[in-house]
Amino acid sequence: MDFGLTDAQQQIRDEVLRLCARFDDTYWLERDNTATFPHAFFDAMAAGSWLGIAMPEEYGGAGLGITEAAIMAQAVAESGAAMSGASAIHINIFGLNPVVVYGTEAQKRRMLPPLIEGTDKSCFGVTEPNAGLNTTEITTRADLHGDHYLINGTKIWTSTAQVANKILLLTRTTPLDKVKRKSQGMTLFYTDLDKTHAEVRLIHKMGRHAVDSNMVFFENMRVPVEDRIGEEGEGFRALLHGLNPERVLIAAEAVGIGRAALAKAARYAKERVVFGRPIGQNQGIQHPLAKNWAELEAANLLMLKAAWLYDTGRECGAEANAAKYLAGEAGYHAAERAVLTHGGMGYAQEYHVERLFRESMLPRLAPISSELILSYLAERVLDLPKSY
Amino acid sequence: MKIIVPVKRVVDYNVKVRVKSDGSGIETAGVKMSMNPFDEIAVEEAVRLKEKGVATEIIAVSMGVAQCAETIRTALAMGADRGILVESDADLQPLAVAKLLKAIVDQEQPQLVILGKQAIDDDMSATGQMLAALLGWAQGTFASKINIEGDTATVTREVDGGLETVDLKLPAIVTTDLRLNEPRYASLPNIMKARKKPIANMKPADLGVDVTPRLTVIKVSEPPKRKAGQKVGSVAELVSKLRTEAKVI
Numbered sequence: 300m301d302f303g304l305t306d307a308q309q310q311i312r313d314e315v316l317r318l319c320a321r322f323d324d325t326y327w328l329e330r331d332n333t334a335t336f337p338h339a340f341f342d343a344m345a346a347g348s349w350l351g352i353a354m355p356e357e358y359g360g361a362g363l364g365i366t367e368a369a370i371m372a373q374a375v376a377e378s379g380a381a382m383s384g385a386s387a388i389h390i391n392i393f394g395l396n397p398v399v400v401y402g403t404e405a406q407k408r409r410m411l412p413p414l415i416e417g418t419d420k421s422c423f424g425v426t427e428p429n430a431g432l433n434t435t436e437i438t439t440r441a442d443l444h445g446d447h448y449l450i451n452g453t454k455i456w457t458s459t460a461q462v463a464n465k466i467l468l469l470t471r472t473t474p475l476d477k478v479k480r481k482s483q484g485m486t487l488f489y490t491d492l493d494k495t496h497a498e499v500r501l502i503h504k505m506g507r508h509a510v511d512s513n514m515v516f517f518e519n520m521r522v523p524v525e526d527r528i529g530e531e532g533e534g535f536r537a538l539l540h541g542l543n544p545e546r547v548l549i550a551a552e553a554v555g556i557g558r559a560a561l562a563k564a565a566r567y568a569k570e571r572v573v574f575g576r577p578i579g580q581n582q583g584i585q586h587p588l589a590k591n592w593a594e595l596e597a598a599n600l601l602m603l604k605a606a607w608l609y610d611t612g613r614e615c616g617a618e619a620n621a622a623k624y625l626a627g628e629a630g631y632h633a634a635e636r637a638v639l640t641h642g643g644m645g646y647a648q649e650y651h652v653e654r655l656f657r658e659s660m661l662p663r664l665a666p667i668s669s670e671l672i673l674s675y676l677a678e679r680v681l682d683l684p685k686s687y
Numbered sequence: 688m689k690i691i692v693p694v695k696r697v698v699d700y701n702v703k704v705r706v707k708s709d710g711s712g713i714e715t716a717g718v719k720m721s722m723n724p725f726d727e728i729a730v731e732e733a734v735r736l737k738e739k740g741v742a743t744e745i746i747a748v749s750m751g752v753a754q755c756a757e758t759i760r761t762a763l764a765m766g767a768d769r770g771i772l773v774e775s776d777a778d779l780q781p782l783a784v785a786k787l788l789k790a791i792v793d794q795e796q797p798q799l800v801i802l803g804k805q806a807i808d809d810d811m812s813a814t815g816q817m818l819a820a821l822l823g824w825a826q827g828t829f830a831s832k833i834n835i836e837g838d839t840a841t842v843t844r845e846v847d848g849g850l851e852t853v854d855l856k857l858p859a860i861v862t863t864d865l866r867l868n869e870p871r872y873a874s875l876p877n878i879m880k881a882r883k884k885p886i887a888n889m890k891p892a893d894l895g896v897d898v899t900p901r902l903t904v905i906k907v908s909e910p911p912k913r914k915a916g917q918k919v920g921s922v923a924e925l926v927s928k929l930r931t932e933a934k935v936i
Binding site for chain 2: 306307309310311313314317318343346347348349351352361363
C-alpha cells in the first residue's frame with residue numbers, strides 16, 4: 300500500500316497550482332462580483348491541454364485516470380478558484396464520458412477534440428424542475444421526424460449554458476408510462492445549443508456567480524440523428540457511466556475549497572494580535588482549525604481510494620458517494636470556521652473567506668445531497684430497506 | 688548547436704525557511720523543493736533558442752540527491768531534450784559543481800551553457816563564473832538579452848548603473864538575470880512526454896572529480912528581528928534623535 304502521489308501526479312499538482320497562481324483571489328472575487336465567466340483562466344487551462352486530462356489520447360487528450368483529473372481539479376479549487384474555477388472546466392474533464400464509451404468513431408472524432416481544445420464549451424442538461432435525483436421522471440421530449448429530432452421541455456441547473464455552444468442533453472423518447480422499466484425510453488444527445496429554440500434563463504443564486512446556472516426552455520429545438528449518443532432509449536445507461544467519477548471530482552474540489560479556507564484562517568490566526576498575543580495561540584481558535592485539517596485529510600484519502608477503485612476497474616459506488624459526502628461536509632465546515640476565525644473581517648469580501656464559504660455550500664448539494672448519499676449507503680452497503 | 692542548462696533543486700521560493708535549532712543549516716526535511724527560479728529562466732531561454740532554430744539540443748543537468756531527477760523532469764517538461772543527473776549526497780559547493788560541469792561539457796561539447804545567475808538558497812553567484820574560468824570560455828553574466836548570430840553571442844548585461852552589451856565568441860557561458868524572459872508553464876502533454884525522455888545517471892567519481900567541500904559553514908542564524916519604529920512629535924525631535932540615537936547626521 301502506498302499513500303503517496305507518484306512523481307508524475309505530484310508534478311501535475313505542482314504545475315496546475317503554478318498556473319493557477321496567475322489567477323489570484325482578486326481575479327476570482329472580481330469574476331464573482333461581476334458574474335463574468337473566467338475566460339482567461341479557461342483559456343490558460345485549455346492552452347496547457349489540461350482540459351483533456353482524462354480523455355483518450357487518440358482525440359487529443361492525455362489518457363490519464365480520474366485520479367489525475369481529481370488531483371488537477373483539487374489544485375484548481377485549492378488555489379482559491381474554488382468552484383468558480385473548477386465548475387468552469389468541469390464538464391470538459393469528464394462530462395463527455397458517455398461519448399467516449401457509447402459514441403461512434405465518427406462522433407468521437409467530431410465531438411471530443413474541440414471540447415479538449417476548449418474551442419467548444421458544453422453544458423449539461425439532465426435535471427428538470429420536477430425530476431432531480433428521480434431522473435427517470437424527466438419529461439423533456441425528443442420526437443423523431445425523419446433525419447432529426449425535435450426537443451421540447453425544460454431543464455434546470457444547467458451550468459454554463461450562457462457561455463456554452465454545446466449541450467449534453469437527456470430526453471425521453473418513450474413516455475414513462477409506456478416503458479417496462481423506468482430507466483428505459485431515455486435518449487442522450489450531444490448537440491448544438493441552438494439559442495433560437497432554447498431560451499436560457501439565469502438563476503440568481505448564493506455563490507459561484509462567475510459560472511452561471513440556468514433554466515433552459517426548449518421549443519422545437521432541432522437535433523440531427525447523428526448527434527444521438529448510443530441507441531435510442533439507452534440514454535440513461537450511457538449517463539450512469541459518468542456519475543461516480545463526477546462524485547470523485549466534486550469531492551476533490553470540496554477538499555480543495557476547505558484547504559484554501561483553512562490556509563487563510565491559519566494565516567490570519569497567526570497574524571491577528573488581540574490582548575497582546577496572536578489569536579491562534581488560543582486553543583479555542585486552534586482546535587477547531589486542527590479538526591478541520593483532520594476532516595479534510597480523511598475525506599481526501601477516501602476520495603483518492605474511490606478514484607483508485609474506478610481507475611483500476613473496480614466497483615466504487617459506495618466509496619465515491621461516501622467521499623463526496625465527507626468532503627462536502629469537511630469543506631463546508633472548514634470554510635465556515637475560516638469565516639469565524641476572521642471574526643468580523645471574515646464577513647468582508649477582501650478577506651475572501653466569505654466567498655469560499657458561499658461556494659462551499661455547493662458540493663454539499665450537488666450533484667446529490669448529503670441526505671440521499673446516506674440513504675444510498677444505508678441501502679447498498681448496510682442492506683437496510685429503501686426509505687423513499 | 689547544443690546547449691547545456693544546469694538546474695538546481697532548492698527550497699521553493701514560497702517557503703519561509705527555518706534555521707535548524709543547532710545552527711548548522713536550514714531545515715529541508717518535509718519542505719517543498721523546486722527548481723531555482725533563475726534556472727527556470729535559463730531553461731526558458733534555451734527552449735526559445737531551440738524554437739528559433741538556433742539550438743538543436745538542450746541538455747538539463749542537475750547535481751545532488753536522487754530527487755534532483757524531478758528538477759530535471761521539470762526542465763524536460765518545459766522543453767529540454769534529455770537530462771544528466773550527477774548523484775551525490777555530499778554538500779556540493781560551487782567549485783565542485785563547476786568542475787563536474789566542466790567534465791560534462793568536455794564530454795558533450797556544447798556551444799553554450801546557460802546558468803541561473805545565482806541560486807536562491809545560498810545566493811553564491813559563483814558557479815557560472817567558475818565554470819567560465821575552468822573552461823577558459825567567454826562569459827556574459829546577469830544577462831537580460833541574448834542574441835546569437837553565427838559564432839557570436841551578443842549579451843546585454845544588467846550592471847550597476849545601466850546596461851552593458853558584450854559580444855562573446857562561442858562557445859560561451861551566459862548567466863541569466865530576472866528580466867531575460869518569463870518562463871513558460873509546462874503543458875500536460877509536455878509533462879507526459881518528459882516522463883519518457885532519457886535521464887543519464889552518473890556519480891562524481893565517474894567524472895573523475897573530487898567533490899570534497901573546501902568551505903566550512905560555521906554558523907547559520909536568523910536575521911536580527913527588526914525593532915519597532917518610534918513616532919516623533921516634531922521636526923526638531925526627529926533631528927535630535929537622528930543625531931543622538933541613530934547617529935546618522
